[in-house]
Amino acid sequence: MSAGVGTPAWFPPRSVGQFSANGKATSQPQAARLSLSKENAVGIEVRNLSKKYGSFQAVNDVSFEVAGGQLVALLGPSGSGKSTILRTIAGLESADSGSVMLTGEDATQLPVQQRGVGFVFQHYALFRHMTVRDNIGFGLKIRKVPRAEIKSRVDELLDLIQLAGYAGRYPSQLSGGQRQRVALARALAPRPKVLLLDEPFGALDAKVRDELRTWLRKLHDEVHVTSLFVTHDQREAFEVSDQIVVLAEGRVQQIGPPQVLYERPSNPFVAKFLGTVNILPLRLLKPGKGGVGLAALLEVPPSEQAEAYVRPHDLDVHSERNGKPYWTARVDRITPLGGILRLDLQIDADHPLQIELPCDQSVEVGFARGDEVYVTPRHLNIYDRTHGAFQPVDVNRALNEAWQAGAGI
Numbered sequence: 001m002s003a004g005v006g007t008p009a010w011f012p013p014r015s016v017g018q019f020s021a022n023g024k025a026t027s028q029p030q031a032a033r034l035s036l037s038k039e040n041a042v043g044i045e046v047r048n049l050s051k052k053y054g055s056f057q058a059v060n061d062v063s064f065e066v067a068g069g070q071l072v073a074l075l076g077p078s079g080s081g082k083s084t085i086l087r088t089i090a091g092l093e094s095a096d097s098g099s100v101m102l103t104g105e106d107a108t109q110l111p112v113q114q115r116g117v118g119f120v121f122q123h124y125a126l127f128r129h130m131t132v133r134d135n136i137g138f139g140l141k142i143r144k145v146p147r148a149e150i151k152s153r154v155d156e157l158l159d160l161i162q163l164a165g166y167a168g169r170y171p172s173q174l175s176g177g178q179r180q181r182v183a184l185a186r187a188l189a190p191r192p193k194v195l196l197l198d199e200p201f202g203a204l205d206a207k208v209r210d211e212l213r214t215w216l217r218k219l220h221d222e223v224h225v226t227s228l229f230v231t232h233d234q235r236e237a238f239e240v241s242d243q244i245v246v247l248a249e250g251r252v253q254q255i256g257p258p259q260v261l262y263e264r265p266s267n268p269f270v271a272k273f274l275g276t277v278n279i280l281p282l283r284l285l286k287p288g289k290g291g292v293g294l295a296a297l298l299e300v301p302p303s304e305q306a307e308a309y310v311r312p313h314d315l316d317v318h319s320e321r322n323g324k325p326y327w328t329a330r331v332d333r334i335t336p337l338g339g340i341l342r343l344d345l346q347i348d349a350d351h352p353l354q355i356e357l358p359c360d361q362s363v364e365v366g367f368a369r370g371d372e373v374y375v376t377p378r379h380l381n382i383y384d385r386t387h388g389a390f391q392p393v394d395v396n397r398a399l400n401e402a403w404q405a406g407a408g409i
Ligand SMILES: Nc1ncnc2c1ncn2[C@@H]1O[C@H](COP(=O)(O)OP(=O)(O)OP(=O)(O)O)[C@@H](O)[C@H]1O
Pocket: 053, 058, 076, 077, 078, 079, 080, 081, 082, 083, 084, 085, 232
């Protein structure tokens, strides 16, 4: 890649707030603010944004920040308000209340053309009668950039999107994935302050989508333009983004790096939306031989209102008890899925259970349908409905500590 493509504008250092699970700002120590470099200055700041369509509240008091140079995903189910937020940031939609700051400037009242925003939609909006070169150079041409400069910028971008040999083609002569790459180059050409992507790969088939995700992440690592990416696909958000803003019903549910959200969800919605999770009754979790059950390993013993949230890969299955807390279950179905083996089990009629084992382990499993097995959790999140809070538990570590303390298990 040639130097200078998409080089981020210099953002004056300003305060970066911390956000709690509900998206509300909390204060940040002065020292941390002063140490900000231009890399982590705020690129996009959305503050208390609300929007109604008629009486329907599509966006409800949404606040979040995208640090300069980061790629952040707005993730949520259909209708959760993602596109409305993105379009409001772009200036294509106006909010009822709240503000939008772009690289430190208040853009709330600015028209679209003055926001310095690049936009890529799901349905490629390339001009059909223009070549790839003219499409990419379009934004520069209307800004009356000299012809030689447009040529060199377009050449630079053609290299970046790996379509150097396609400059003279028309959109109809490109694949869907190639068209989206051209759309991205066109959005990047005028060196936008921020790039907004609304399900840019949504119309493509699964394989191309996969390739483009990897490509987009690599491209972002090269150009570092502050980017906000809308998706309803949890895997897509995990693969491409530095941070995820999870939305439901127009509200921010949680903000954080993908793995943190996966391991430490702040509420049941986030836990369920970010991947398969078993929700199991703690009262059916039996103590290991000798009587020390999970309750004894916790700082606060779980109440009747508590449930265990366990990911399928955080469970072990054995034909014998092994001293650890366990659920008794019956094997319902065994499904090989390439690299993993999925076991569907039943604790009782109301409590199905799913386990995923790596294939090398599965060779040794040797269970058959109808077998009674002992299922032990390695890691679980205990959700207490009374207090509405999760307590993560590393079961093996807690057991080791209990054993070292002399507990009979
Ligand atoms: N112009 C409009 N008039 C009325 N209602 C609208 C309008 N645009 C969006 N909505 C409603 O607002 C809600 C949020 O829409 P939005 O498109 O922002 O959601 P989304 O999370 O992007 O969904 P999707 O993933 O399906 O695109 C939806 O219930 C939608 O029906």
